Amino acid sequence: MRFDELELEDAVLDGLDAMNFLETTPVQELTIPIILEGKDVIACAQTGTGKTAAYVLPVINELSKGQHASNGINAIIMAPTRELAQQIDQQIEGFTYFVPVSAVAVYGGTDGIAWEQQKRGIEMGADIIIATPGRLLSHMKLGNIDFSHVSFFILDEADRMLDMGFFEDIMSIYKELPKSCQTIMFSATMPPKIRTLAKSILKTPEEVKIAISRPPESIMQTAYICYEPQKIAILQHLFVESRPQRVIIFSSSKLKVKELASTLKRLKFNVAAMHSDLEQSQREEVMKEFKNGRIDILVATDVVSRGIDINDIRLVVNFDIPHDPEDYVHRIGRTARGTGGEGLAITFVSVEEQYSFKKIEDFLQKNVYKIPVDPIIGEAPLYEPDKNKQRRGRGGRPTGKYPVSPRGRQRK
Template identity: 65%
Template sequence: MKFSELSLNDQVLDALEAMRFEECTPIQEKSIPIILEGRDLIAVAQTGTGKTAAYLLPILNKLSEGGHPEDAINCIVMSPTRELAQQIDQQMEGFSYFMPVSSVAVYGGNDGILFEQQKKGLTLGADVVIATPGRLIAHLSLGYVDLSRVSYFILDEADRMLDMGFFDDIMQIVKHLPKERQTIMFSATMPAKIQQLANTILHDPAEVKLAVSRPADKIIQAAYVCYENQKLGIIRSLFDEQTPERVIIFASSKLKVKEVAKALKLMKLNVGEMHSDLEQAQREEVMHEFKAGRVNILVATDIVARGIDIDDIRLVINYDVPHDSEDYVHRIGRTARANNDGVALTFVNEKEQGRFKQIENFLEKEIYKIALPEELGEAPEYSPRNNDGKNRRNARGKGNGRKNNKSGSNEQKRGNASKRKNGNASEKN
């Protein structure tokens, strides 16, 4: 469907034409008419499906038609991270180019000038406020922010906000909002806690659920089965003859990101790192350098797996196997965007084979395994069940149990499974 077939006014359509937006994505086609009707909405759609435009366009359509107070905050868009808030703000600028609609992005940082700019926008009544929960509450606590005339309240990546512990913050913000408002939630997944939040803050919502997407067919997926100490050697081999360009390497923790980035710098590779220990100014600088091509490789935690819009990523490397299939889809979805091709490689050590097999089961296909470079030596066999059992024996300590010992009650087996589950959860945290 084309945008011109939707009930959008000429100002919105002019902006879309200037930005060369013609065809709706499925989430836009289904969501925009509902939002234009004024109904509350909960939409389940993954990053990269065009969800930002799915809520910004109908809201801008409503605001540009008038009837809203000029000196008030009319819409709040909540974002889990500064990076996503900045991206939404950039799209807001493009979409509202032909409209008399003002906006301000409100997110954390140590810049006092930035805080004052945000304060000015909030007190003068910007039409649209794009905010992270913590920073908006900081402004609210100082007493100069009036949310009593907000008409539209939007939660983007609601599941991620709850994962980051923002439930109480969101509910605190909701207390400042009028009961008569339109509330819109976008989430990549629909766990019970999202349903609970929806039941609390939405009124008779319409639901739009896109099928859980698989990675784009254009993404070439492959894996290296290896020992943990062979992973850096694989990277050295990959980049030995050709200078890497537009590569994101995902690691499971900020400590691992720091270790990998340090090792790659010793290989004389042009590397930046992105994790939560960096100050806001540092993160913005790293992302700017990466987008500009002055940094070739970005080593990052999942903080950039969602919501960062970089179209020409050539290669994504999962240095560690993601903890679940959705994280895998989000990570490798950074490549093969905007009609580009892309490659996604995953390094799978012995302990990670079970998780990787679950991802293969989710994708309903076996991911091609690339042979290790000869200089790295032998690779472990890809045998997820056997390796899981091996890891369980090792976890009990050397000398405990025999290979052929088949005894043990069902209760013991369930206990071992519980220990594994808890161990995985601890590792994830």
């Protein structure tokens, strides 16, 4: 479906045309008309399906009609991370080029100057507030926010927010909103806790469910079946064979990210770490340096796998197995952006992780090709996921003192 077939205002369509947005994605086609009708919505759609535009466009469309408060907050968009909040803010900026609708992003990890800027944006009556729950609650407790004019309440990546422990914060904010507020909820997954939240805040909602997409066939997916201590040796061996450029290495904990980045630095690789302990300014600087090619390897937690667009990634390495198959799809999908859908993904699978990786293969409905471990690195375990079912876990805790492949050479 084309956007001009939807009941959108001309100024909104002009913005879409300027951004070369012509055809809707499935989630946009199904969701936008429902939101325009004023109904509550619960939508199951993952990152990469165009879900941000699916809720942003109808909200902008309604605000552009001039029938809402001119000096009040009309829409609240909740996001689990500051990175996603920033991305939503950027998309709104593009979509509102021909529309007099303003927005401000409100998130933590900033200095006092940023806090005052956010506060000023709120007090000046930005039409749309994009916020992380904790920071919005902080402003709310200080009396900085008037919720009386809010007509739209949107939760993006609701499952992530609940995983991060934001249920009480969300409910505290929701209770301050007008009863007539239209509520829209997007989630990549639909576990029972999401159903419980939906029943608490949605009024006879329409449900939209987009089938969870699998990685495109053009992404070459491979894996090494290995022992946990062999992972860094395999990684070094890969980078000796081919100099790393535009590489993201994912790990599931901040501790492992820090230690892995430190180890790679000692091996003279051009690497930086990205995790939630960094100040916002530090994270932005790391992303800038990586996007500009001044950093070859980015070691990151899953905070990067959702909500950040990075083009031309040549390789994604899963240093350990993600928490669920959908996180695996999010991670390796980074390598298919801006490259015509082509990319390479390598996953390291320890003995303890074999059963979890088998679940990912079942989800993918395919067997991922297993690359033999070079004998010089040592004997590798057999792939016996059912046998190792009782041993499943997150892999051994790194010590920062990984064995090095005898063939490895530190780069000059």
